[in-house]
Amino acid sequence: MSDRDIVLSRIRAATRPVSSRDTPSAASWLTFDDPAARFAEVLESVGGRAVAVAPAALTTGVEQLVRDVGADRVWFDVAQGGIEPPAVVAELQLYVARGGIAVAENAAVWVVPQTIRHREALLLAEHVALAVERRTIVHNMHEAYASIDAATAGFGFFISGPSKTADIEQALVIGAHGPRSLTVFVVT
Amino acid sequence: MSHGERADRFTADRARAAWHDAALWHVRERRDAAARSVPEWEALRDLAADIKARTLANLAGHLEAFERNATSRGAVVHWAADASAHNRIVLELLRARGATRVVKSKSMLTEECGLNPFLERHGLEIVDTDLGERIVQLRDEPPSHIVLPAIHLRKEEVGELFHAHLGTEAGLADPTLLTAAARVHLREKFLHAEAGITGVNFAIAETGGLVICTNEGNADLGTALPPLHIACMGIEKVVPSLADLAVFVRLLARSATGQPITAYTSHFHGPRPGGELHIVIVDNGRSDLLGRAEHARALACIRCGACLNTCPVYRRSGGHSYEAVIPGPIGSILAPVRDPERHRSLPYACTMCGSCTNVCPVKIDLHDQLLRLRTEIVTAGHLPGRRRASRLASLLLRSPALYAATGRVARRLGRLLPGLAKRIAAPWTSSRGLPDLPKKTFREQISSSEKDLSHR
Structure with a gap:
């Protein structure tokens, strides 16, 4: 017998029918009066920063961020005429990408990188910025999973704040392996 | 040696033990605040327990569906009846591609299977990339906590370790600077890795997808850069659907560290473009646990570590005093169920306060199971002294x-x-x-x- 058959037959032999229980109702999940405000508040609490901008002001906002972090190796693939990626993604100082939906309860932004280079850039750049549309902010993770198509994305992740660790004496350090800062432009 | 005797070694350093106790209690308090921020928290726990119970009642069916769907998305699914089969599968995958430099993100399963020493014996370099895991790997010791692997160490000890291994300045003990040094060291490992191994937080039956949660982004780097991704999962990691996943994602980080979600929650459906995804599904004793009516609920565990953080015995005795892959209340069930003779003292490393049961996001009856295990261990004759003491007491009381x-x-x-x-x-x-x-x-x-x- 193959290991597959051994494992499955052992599981079948060990399985007992579940005593019938009423499935708890999933009627009301957490919602907020102002999901965008909650999103910004939670993002601050996890070490990120939300910046509300009008569509026309996104480029100006990014230029300001480039100056703030003092970046000269930038990949800006959000707007038309975006800057081309540098030859070595690992040397990126700032990467600006478009996010999908955002979640108010935990400041997570759903991001589906279009290529493996985009995926690397989201993790290797010193600083990352995401642009999300204010109207796509949902209240909670139940709504989030109902509104994304995670399965056909191939790879997609929720990003909530910059990379972090507290593995040395529980001292929070921002920028463990991935970006040292995460800015989310909330486009109105 | 019993848990108590091993705990003596930890408590001998009273300042360390007091710090450990306070640090973990702080994590417990953060968990409480996070739980209170969700009004439907208790309903979520009920729902999570129910999803797990129903999944375990048809585990083989869910695993077959997962295999079918993962395969149709281009992943290759392997099955391992035990630890040695798991290790062999991983080694063969690496060898067939000539990979000798491997990065790994956190996985208690590979710890359980002894994958690192196995691969090292076969001449491969395997680097744990979670900071805490890397620290304990360099110290050649197991993690002392399932979420905070190096919680037993003080920053000065990490400083000495990094001075010896990474060439940081002697006496450097600043967590920010030490983390920065580890970042440089591990970035190099990521960029040159030929394969990435990860654990799995959740496998989704209806889509064939995997979900991995980290704060550091190490699982993402370790799978985005090298062309080969090997994901190792126990049979109990499967959940039926993405709608069910939402429940667990809301519970996991809040219960673990008090965060609303981990910084990265990554969904893998099939391999990366131009790459390979291999999924190893491991039993290694889990089906035995499933067959034990009194203890099967322990398979619902999502490895958040909340029961460790709240446990008065764990906080004061340290993870290594359990001498089990998984310490704390949940480990005190998993280890003795597997090997009651060797781990007979663990169910006694418990005050029966019930705090673990109260914080468990999937409502495992932890302290009830620990009490039952005491009976089972005494009945099976693993603690003859205790049996004699009970007989004596019975004689006196009659x-x-x-x-x-x-x-x-x-x-x-x-x-x-x-x-x-x-x-x-x-x-x-x-x-x-x-x-x-x-x-x-x-x-x-x-x-x-x-x-x-x-x-x-």
């Missing part, structure tokens, strides 16, 4: 005359008790005194007051 006699003797011995206690239970009595014993036993007090009453 005979009032004998019981009264022992009371009188015990009161005489009472004068010796403080000194005796100091010798037998030194750590407990070093900062605690015994109250003075009353002059008369309870029975003597009762009978003299009865006499007083009859005189009136």
Whole structure:
């Protein structure tokens, strides 16, 4: 017998029918009066920063961020005429990408990188910025999973704040392996 | 050696033990605040427990669906009946591609299977990329906590370790600077890795996808850069659907560290473009646990670590005192169920306070199971001394005359008790005194007051 058959037959032999229980109702999940405000508040609490901008002001906002972090190796693939990626993604100082939906309860932004280079850039750049549309902010993770198509994305992740660790004496350090800062432009 | 004897080694450094206790209690408080921020928290826990119960009731079916869907998305699914089969599969995958430099993100399963030493014996370089895991790997010791692997260490010790291995300045003990040094060291490992191994937080039956949660982004780097991704999962990691996943994603990080979600929650459906995704599904004793009616609920565990953080014994004795892959309350069930002789002292590393059961996001009946395990261990004869003590107690309690006699003797011995206690239970009595014993036993007090009453 193959290991597959051994494992499955052992599981079948060990399985007992579940005593019938009423499935708890999933009627009301957490919602907020102002999901965008909650999103910004939670993002601050996890070490990120939300910046509300009008569509026309996104480029100006990014230029300001480039100056703030003092970046000269930038990949800006959000707007038309975006800057081309540098030859070595690992040397990126700032990467600006478009996010999908955002979640108010935990400041997570759903991001589906279009290529493996985009995926690397989201993790290797010193600083990352995401642009999300204010109207796509949902209240909670139940709504989030109902509104994304995670399965056909191939790879997609929720990003909530910059990379972090507290593995040395529980001292929070921002920028463990991935970006040292995460800015989310909330486009109105 | 028992848990208590091993705990002595940890508590010998009282400052460290006190720090450890306080640091973990702080994590527990953060968990409480996060739980309170969700009004439907208790409904979520009920729902999570229910999803797990229903999934385990048809586990084979869900695993087959997962295999079918993962395969249709281009992943290759492997099955391993035990740890050695798992290790062999991983080694063969790496060898077939000539990969010798491997990065790994956190996985308690590979810890359980002893994958690192196995691959090293076969000449491969395997680097744990979670900072805490890397620290304990460099120290050549197991993690002491399932979420905070190096919580037993002080920053000065990490400083010395990094000085020896990463060439940081002697005496450097600043967590930010030490983390920065590890970042540079591990970035190099990521960029040159030929394969990435990860654990799995959740596998989704209906889509064939995997979900991995990290704060550092190490699982993402370790799978985005090298062309080969090997994901290792226990059979209990499968959940039916993405809608079910939402429930667990809301519970996991809040229960673990008090965060609303981990920084990265990554969904893998099929391999990366131009790459390969291999998924190894491992039993290694889990189906035995599934067949144990009294303990099967332990398979619902999502490895958040909340029961460790809240446990008064874990916080004060440290993870290594359990000498099990997974320490704390959940480990004190998993290890003795597997090997009751070797881990017989673990169910006793428990005050029966029930705090673990109260914080468990999937409502495992932890302290009830620990109590049952004590019975099972004594019944199976793994603790003969305890059985004799119970027989003696039963004998005394059945005979009032004998019981009264022992009371009188015990009161005489009472004068010796403080000194005796100091010798037998030194750590407990070093900062605690015994109250003075009353002059008369309870029975003597009762009978003299009865006499007083009859005189009136």
